[in-house]
Amino acid sequence: MAIVDLISTSVVRVPLKSKTKTEVIRELVDVLDKADKISDKESVFKAVIARENMGSTGLEKGIAVPHAKTEKVKNLTLAIGVAPDGVDFDALDGEKSKLFFLLLAQPNQSGPHIEALAEIARITRSQSFCRLLVNAATPEEVVELFRED
Numbered sequence: 001m002a003i004v005d006l007i008s009t010s011v012v013r014v015p016l017k018s019k020t021k022t023e024v025i026r027e028l029v030d031v032l033d034k035a036d037k038i039s040d041k042e043s044v045f046k047a048v049i050a051r052e053n054m055g056s057t058g059l060e061k062g063i064a065v066p067h068a069k070t071e072k073v074k075n076l077t078l079a080i081g082v083a084p085d086g087v088d089f090d091a092l093d094g095e096k097s098k099l100f101f102l103l104l105a106q107p108n109q110s111g112p113h114i115e116a117l118a119e120i121a122r123i124t125r126s127q128s129f130c131r132l133l134v135n136a137a138t139p140e141e142v143v144e145l146f147r148e149d
Contacts (some may be wrong), residue, residue, distance in 0.1 A: 004146045006078040010035040013139070016083040016100070021058075025049060025066055028079040028102040037079075037104075038057055040072045044104065044111045048065035058091030062134070065117065065122045067103040069110075076112045077104040080142060086132055098134045099124065 013031050018024040019091050025048050033041040047068035051057070051097070058064045079102040086096025105113035124130055136142045 003116060004118070005145055006076060007080065007118075007146050008035075009139040009143055011037065011077075011079045012081075012142045013079070013084045014107065014136055015146050016081040016087070016140060018081075018083070018087060020033070021052070021087065022049070024064075024081060024089070024091065024100055025052065025102070028081050028100060031079045031081070032077060032102070032104070035079075038070075039071050042050070044068070044070055044072050048102065048104075054124050056090035056092070057123075058089030060091060060093040060095070060099045061118075062086065062091075062095060062098040062130065063096035063101075063126070064089040064105060065101045065120055066090065067105075067113070067117065069105050069107045069113065071107065071108060073089065073104045075106070076109060076116055076119055078102065078116070082134060082136060082142065099130060 018027045024027045029045045032038045047070040073148045081100040089097035109138045
């Protein structure tokens with residue numbers, strides 16, 4: 001399954017209101033809850049925080065990919081958040097993260113989960129694409145950018 005197939009305006013938040021790592025995770029989990037993609041938002045939040053406590057998913061160049069495996073999703077699920085001013089996500093390069101890809105999968109979905117992480121890594125290698133995402137003003141713009149990629 002391609003990342004673009006997981007993206008709709010209902011799972012995109014532009015801009016994120018959150019100012020901390022924990023708030024970003026909570027806000028993106030709330031997005032998935034409102035989109036009816038998860039069955040228990042508190043359990044999902046705890047699963048993502050538990051994974052984050054094992055090591056930051058703040059990568060480099062403004063990208064963060066918080067993720068977890070949980071029984072509280074039916075299928076591979078993604079939420080995207082954009083924080084133009086950045087949020088300290090304990091990134092590897094020490095920079096603030098601006099693009100957030102919250103990925104959830106069932107515990108037995110290792111293959112699709114890893115493939116999705118790899119596709120996010122591939123997509124975000126393009127600095128120009130990431131700049132376009134950071135500058136998007138609406139969820140519709142974010143979805144359109146992924147459809148064009």
